[in-house]
Structures are given as structure tokens and as C-alpha cells.
Amino acid sequence: MKPYVFVFLLLLCVLATLTIALSLEPPEAASGVVHPDFGTMSQGGDADRHEGRLLGGWIYGSLQIGLFVFLIGQCVPSGRPMRWVIGASGGLYLAVYLALILSYGKGVEGAPFILGFPLPTAWLVFGMWPISALFAILYATQYAKWIYTPEDASRFQSIKERYQGGPENGS
Amino acid sequence: MDPNRIILFCVLAYMALCVAIGLWALKRTRNTSDFFMASRNLGVLITGIALFSSIMSGFGFVGGPGLVYRMGISSFWILVTTPIGFALAFFLVAKRIRLLAELRNSISLPDIAAARYRCPKVRGLVAVAILCGVIAYLATQIRAMAFVLQEIFASNGVWGHDSVVFCVVVSCTVLVFYCVTGGIIASVYTDLFQGIVMVVVAVLIFVGAVGAIEGGMGGMMEVILKDNAEAAGPWGTLGMLGCLSWFFLFTLGVAGQPHVVTKMMMSRKVEDARRTLPITLLGYTVTALLWIGIGMLMRAVVLNGGQAELARADDAAAVFLQSYAHPVLAGLVFAGLFAAIMSTADGFLNIGAAAIAHDIPRALTGNAIRHELLWARVATVVLAILAAVFALQSPIQLIGQLGAFGWGVFASALVPVVGLGLNWRGGSRKAALAAIVFSLAANGGLVIAQMAGFSIPYGVSGGALALMGSTLVFVGISLASRSDLLSPDIEEVMKL
Numbered sequence: 001m002k003p004y005v006f007v008f009l010l011l012l013c014v015l016a017t018l019t020i021a022l023s024l025e026p027p028e029a030a031s032g033v034v035h036p037d038f039g040t041m042s043q044g045g046d047a048d049r050h051e052g053r054l055l056g057g058w059i060y061g062s063l064q065i066g067l068f069v070f071l072i073g074q075c076v077p078s079g080r081p082m083r084w085v086i087g088a089s090g091g092l093y094l095a096v097y098l099a100l101i102l103s104y105g106k107g108v109e110g111a112p113f114i115l116g117f118p119l120p121t122a123w124l125v126f127g128m129w130p131i132s133a134l135f136a137i138l139y140a141t142q143y144a145k146w147i148y149t150p151e152d153a154s155r156f157q158s159i160k161e162r163y164q165g166g167p168e169n170g171s
Numbered sequence: 172m173d174p175n176r177i178i179l180f181c182v183l184a185y186m187a188l189c190v191a192i193g194l195w196a197l198k199r200t201r202n203t204s205d206f207f208m209a210s211r212n213l214g215v216l217i218t219g220i221a222l223f224s225s226i227m228s229g230f231g232f233v234g235g236p237g238l239v240y241r242m243g244i245s246s247f248w249i250l251v252t253t254p255i256g257f258a259l260a261f262f263l264v265a266k267r268i269r270l271l272a273e274l275r276n277s278i279s280l281p282d283i284a285a286a287r288y289r290c291p292k293v294r295g296l297v298a299v300a301i302l303c304g305v306i307a308y309l310a311t312q313i314r315a316m317a318f319v320l321q322e323i324f325a326s327n328g329v330w331g332h333d334s335v336v337f338c339v340v341v342s343c344t345v346l347v348f349y350c351v352t353g354g355i356i357a358s359v360y361t362d363l364f365q366g367i368v369m370v371v372v373a374v375l376i377f378v379g380a381v382g383a384i385e386g387g388m389g390g391m392m393e394v395i396l397k398d399n400a401e402a403a404g405p406w407g408t409l410g411m412l413g414c415l416s417w418f419f420l421f422t423l424g425v426a427g428q429p430h431v432v433t434k435m436m437m438s439r440k441v442e443d444a445r446r447t448l449p450i451t452l453l454g455y456t457v458t459a460l461l462w463i464g465i466g467m468l469m470r471a472v473v474l475n476g477g478q479a480e481l482a483r484a485d486d487a488a489a490v491f492l493q494s495y496a497h498p499v500l501a502g503l504v505f506a507g508l509f510a511a512i513m514s515t516a517d518g519f520l521n522i523g524a525a526a527i528a529h530d531i532p533r534a535l536t537g538n539a540i541r542h543e544l545l546w547a548r549v550a551t552v553v554l555a556i557l558a559a560v561f562a563l564q565s566p567i568q569l570i571g572q573l574g575a576f577g578w579g580v581f582a583s584a585l586v587p588v589v590g591l592g593l594n595w596r597g598g599s600r601k602a603a604l605a606a607i608v609f610s611l612a613a614n615g616g617l618v619i620a621q622m623a624g625f626s627i628p629y630g631v632s633g634g635a636l637a638l639m640g641s642t643l644v645f646v647g648i649s650l651a652s653r654s655d656l657l658s659p660d661i662e663e664v665m666k667l
Contacts, residue, residue, distance in 0.1 A: 012639065012642060012643055012646070029410075030410050030412075030629050030630070031409050031410045031412075031413050031628075031629050031630030032242065032407075032409055033408075035399075038474075038480045040480060040482070040483060040484050041473070041480075042242055042402075042408040043402060044243070044399055044401025044402055044406070044407065044408035044409075044410065045401060046401065049410060050411055053411065054411075057412065060412070060415055061415050064418060064419050068255055068259055068422055068423070071259060071263065072259055072262045074594065075262040075594060076262075100405055104405055104406075108400040108403060108404035115388070116389040116392055117389075117392055118392065118396060118403055118404070120404055120405045121244055121392075121403060121404060123405065124244070124247060124248075124405040125247065129251045129254065130254075132251070132252075132254040132258070133254040133258075133452065135254065135255055135259070136254050136258040136261075136448050136452050137449075139261055139444075140448055143442070143444070144445075147262075147266055147444075148441055148442060148444075148667075152667045153442075155663075156664070159274065159663045159664060160273070160274060163274065163660040
């Protein structure tokens with residue numbers, strides 16, 4: 001088995017196991033309860049529902065981010081310049097997710113407001129959301145270096161010429 | 172002028188424009204390559220806007236605000252996934268699928284799968300998975316269109332609230348007309364117009380929503396937090412594990428949505444992908460403002476007593492428009508809502524018609540059917556009728572489940588087979604077949620179980636579990652089976 005397949009499979013297995021393990025014996029209000037005054041809304045109980053599970057949630061989310069970044073990294077052939085930037089962006093993404101978890105651990109009530117959101121939520125809205133756009137920026141700016149180089153384009157032209165008249169419509 | 176008349180006028184004008192685009196595209200649709208693939212001649216702007224508008228469906232404009240109203244911040248996790256989800260889909264699929272489409276003159280996703288795995292069974296099963304997801308998704312979109320039209324007609328005294336069949340017929344007629352006449356060309360050009368309407372409307376609504384309560388966004392959050400701190404926290408009321416399961420499903424799942432990846436095959440040049448992604452991302456992010464703005468405002472005003480409780484969470488957008496928006500803006504939003512629904516539905520009709528008229532006959536007989544373009548048009552009509560009947564006959568509870576079923580089937584069947592299979596030479600045809608069968612069984616089983624009252628602990632998404640399972644099946648069976656021989660041209664393209 002190639003190492004990258006092994007890493008992918010391992011990440012996936014751990015994620016699947018964690019999904020099951022973390023779901024066992026859910027406390028009350030684990031996924032919300034009906035609001036006492038407004039039946040069409042739900043409430044989340046209090047933060048105790050995540051007690052003892054925050055570390056698991058951090059690992060679970062971090063593994064997911066790791067899996068996404070790993071897949072992105074595998075789409076860029078090794079040896080192409082600045083490939084390490086993908087890893088660094090992944091590191092930044094993980095750091096923001098860690099900040100979200102830590103600030104949530106300190107509590108939402110009493111947290112300072114940042115641009116209209118309590119700090120833990122602000123990490124989600126102004127941290128995780130824009131930071132993940134880094135990968136799209138990398139795709140757009142490094143496309144000709146990583147994804148489809150001028151050499152790739154001429155190789156593709158040569159493939160097309162050699163196999164012209166071959167099967168069509170996927171046959 | 173009566174505000175309801177303005178709304179009706181805006182929606183009718185929008186429908187007339189869609190019909191006009193259909194007639195314009197009719198002259199440009201001469202063969203199946205035009206009908207399904209727009210002759211691989213779409214510019215960057217059109218592809219970028221068509222991509223985001225086909226994924227921001229009626230769910231985004233109706234269901235999204237409803238989720239924020241019901242659960243607080245939880246559904247932000249669906250929005251937060253978009254940048255990395257789209258980026259991942261582009262990294263995994265965009266270049267390779269476009270190269271293969273050009274190399275083999277492929278006009279559908281099952282064409283690509285058949286070329287990759289050298290297997291007609293894979294083509295057939297991918298087509299069946301697409302068809303299952305399409306009918307389920309289309310049914311929800313048709314029901315949403317009819318629901319909106321019913322409200323508009325009723326408020327104008329044109330027809331009562333018992334007019335659901337009539338509304339389904341009217342909305343489907345417009346949709347089918349431009350899809351049959353102009354195929355994917357009409358679809359993407361209406362998407363362009365629909366996308367622009369959605370962006371304008373979302374910005375105006377967000378500004379209006381933030382200004383509707385004292386203290387703006389901070390004011391809304393304070394009200395929500397005072398009622399229940401968890402609702403204002405990063406996990407909302409759904410909780411951590413449920414949110415993280417959405418994070419997984421919606422990030423990885425984009426690469427398996429056929430109405431998205433098929434459009435990646437249509438761009439004029441392979442290199443266009445680099446500029447398409449930022450346009451798609453920007454468009455989606457701006458339209459997401461409507462989701463956030465309306466949802467948060469409606470939760471806050473109901474909690475502080477400024478508004479009576481909504482009859483249903485999904486009424487958040489409609490009540491906001493009646494109570495807080497200028498009639499002209501409300502008219503525009505209703506047109507935008509139609510735009511959001513139709514831009515998703517037209518893409519589904521097109522890929523579903525391709526599955527029926529192009530892929531399944533080839534999988535069964537090995538040959539194309541005669542007069543494929545004619546049959547593609549017939550298939551479009553038949554598919555719309557099937558989905559409409561399904562939408563009308565199914566209970567509301569099932570309709571809600573079907574949207575999730577559609578996304579789940581696409582994600583769990585196509586992410587491993589297409590997303591991973593195009594990047595990993597070791598993916599085998601046996602594994603591809605097993606992953607699709609697993610996906611259909613798992614998603615179908617979950618819908619039945621949920622209808623029977625079963626719920627997954629912690630609100631974990633069934634689609635996320637199915638996606639994890641099908642990916643494990645795909646990788647596991649590929650590793651356990653001997654690797655298949657690839658066509659030499661495909662092998663060379665996979666090395667690029």
C-alpha cells in the first residue's frame with residue numbers, strides 16, 4: 001500500500017470510529033430541545049452538554065481539517081514549487097479551529113463581542129470562514145505552477161494527437 | 172400600487188424572461204453536445220455564476236433562514252464549509268474532468284466514469300445514482316416553487332390556497348419549456364441572470380435585516396444569547412457533533428454534486444478553472460448573507476416579542492418580506508427565490524435527462540439511441556412530470572427528507588467514484604460499483620428509518636455517515652482487489 005493511501009485510510013477510519021464513539025450515550029439536549037415558549041424554535045440547553053466531549057470534538061474537527069488539507073495536497077504533484085504553503089495554510093486553519101474550541105471552553109456567556117458576535121462564534125464567522133478561502137486563493141494564484149503547467153498543456157496536446165479518433169463519449 | 176400586485180408582476184416578468192432565454196437558446200441547440208455540454212464553450216463568468224447559483228437552491232433562500240431561526244448558529248457550519256468545499260472540489264475534479272471531457276468528447280458524468288473504469292456497469296450505476304438523487308431533489312424544488320407561487324396567487328386573490336396542483340403545473344411548465352428548448356445553454360444563461368438577481372437581492376436584504384433591529388447584528392446576537400447562550404455559540408442548538416458532521420458532509424460533498432462537477436466540463440479552456448473558482452466563491456458568500464440576515468433577525472424579533480411566533484421555521488423568509496421589506500424589494504426577493512429554485516432545478520433536469528437518454532441506453536446496449544437529441548427533450552419532460560407527481564403525492568415530512576437524501580446520495584456515491592477515482596489510479600471498478608450500491612442502500616435506509624421515527628444521536632447527519640461508509644468501501648475494496656487496466660490515454664491524463 002502506498003503511504004498516502006494508508007494515511008487517507010487511517011484518517012477515515014479514525015473519523016468513523018470517533019463519530020460512533022462520540023455519539024454514545026448522548027446527554028439531554030445533546031442536539032437541542034424544543035424552546036419552552038416557542039415550539040418552532042429549539043434551545044441548546046447549557047454548555048454542560050459538551051462537558052467531557054470538547055477534547056474529542058477538537059480531535060474530530062482537526063482530523064477532518066487534516067483530511068481535507070491532505071486531499072488538497074495530494075492533488076499537487078510532488079516537486080512543484082511552494083507546495084509547503086498548503087501545509088502551512090492547513091496549520092493556520094487548525095490554529096483557528098483550536099482558538100474556537102478554547103474560547104468556547106471558556107464560555108459563550110460573558111465573552112466579549114467582536115463585530116456583533118460573541119468571541120467563540122466570531123472565531124467561526126471571521127476566522128474559519130475567511131481562512132479556508134486561502135485554499136481557493138492558492139488554487140487561483142498557483143494554478144499554472146501546481147495544477148496545470150504549460151508543460152502539462154503541451155503534454156495533453158500530444159496525448160490528444162496520439163489518441164485522436166479513439167473512443168468517444170466515454171466508450 | 173398594491174404591494175401584492177408588485178410581487179406578482181416581478182415574478183411573472185421573471186418567468187417571461189426565462190421563456191425568452193429558452194427561445195433564444197433553441198437556435199443554438201443543434202445536437203446533444205449543445206444540449207448537455209453547451210459545446211464546452213462557456214466563458215469564465217457564466218461558468219462561475221452558474222456553479223454557485225445551481226448550488227444555492229431554494230433551500231438556501233427558504234430553508235437556510237429557517238434553520239437559523241430554529242437552531243441559531245448551527246447552520247453557519249454549512250456556509251463556513253463553502254470556501255474549502257469548493258476549493259477541494261476544484262483541486263480534485265476540475266482539471267481532470269475537463270481534460271477527459273475534451274479527450275473523449277464526453278457529454279455527461281457517467282461518460283467520464285465509464286471512460287475511467289472501462290466499465291458499462293459503472294456508467295449505468297452512476298446514471299442510476301444520479302437519477303435517484305435528481306428525482307428526490309427535483310421533487311423538493313418543485314414543491315418549493317409551487318409553495319411560493321401559491322402564496323403569491325393567494326395574496327393576489329388569483330387562486331386560493333387549494334391551488335397546489337395548478338401552481339405545480341405553472342412553475343413546471345416554465346421550467347420545462349426553457350430546459351426542453353434550450354437544454355443546458357438555456358439553463359446556464361438563466362443561471363447567469365438568476366445568479367445576478369440572487370446577489371443583488373441578498374445584499375439588499377442583509378442591509379435591511381441588520382437595520383431592522385436596534386444595535387444591528389450585535390443587537391440580534393444579544394437577544395439570542397440572553398434567551399439561550401448555546402444558540403448564540405458556535406455550535407448553535409444542534410451541538411458540536413451534529414455541526415461537525417455537516418462540516419464533513421458539505422465540505423467533501425461538493426466534489427460529488429453532479430450539477431456542479433458537470434459544469435466544470437463545460438468551460439471553454441482547462442485554464443479557466445483558476446478564474447472560475449473565485450467568482451463562484453464570491454457569489455455564494457454574498458448570497459449567504461440572506462441566509463444569515465433573515466434567520467437571525469427573525470429569531471431575535473420573535474424572542475423579544477416584536478413579532479408573533481412563526482407557524483413554521485421555513486416561514487422566516489416569507490414573514491420577513493411581508494413585515495420588514497419594501498414591496499418592490501419583496502417582489503425582487505420573490506423573483507430571486509424563484510431564481511434560486513429554478514437555477515438548481517434546471518441543472519438537475521439536464522443531468523437527469525442525460526442519464527435517461529444518453530447513459531442508461533449505452534450502459535444496457537453499448538450503443539447510443541437514434542435521435543438522441545429528440546429523446547433528451549422527451550426525457551426532460553418525462554422527468555419533470557415524474558418529479559412533479561412525486562412531489563404532489565409525497566407527504567411533506569418525506570419532501571424534507573428527500574432534499575437531504577439527494578445531497579447524501581450524490582456525495583456518498585460520487586465523491587469516492589469520481590472525486591477520488593480520478594486522482595487515484597488504484598481505485599478499481601469493483602470498488603466503484605460497491606461504493607455506489609452502498610450509497611444508495613445507506614441513504615435509502617436512513618430515509619426509511621427516519622420516517623419511522625429513528626434519529627441518529629447528537630443530530631449527526633446520515634449523509635455524513637453514508638459518505639464515510641462509501642469512501643471506506645471504495646478504498647477498502649480497491650486495496651483488496653487487483654488493480655484494473657486503464658485505457659492508455661486515460662492513464663496518461665491521470666498522470667498530468
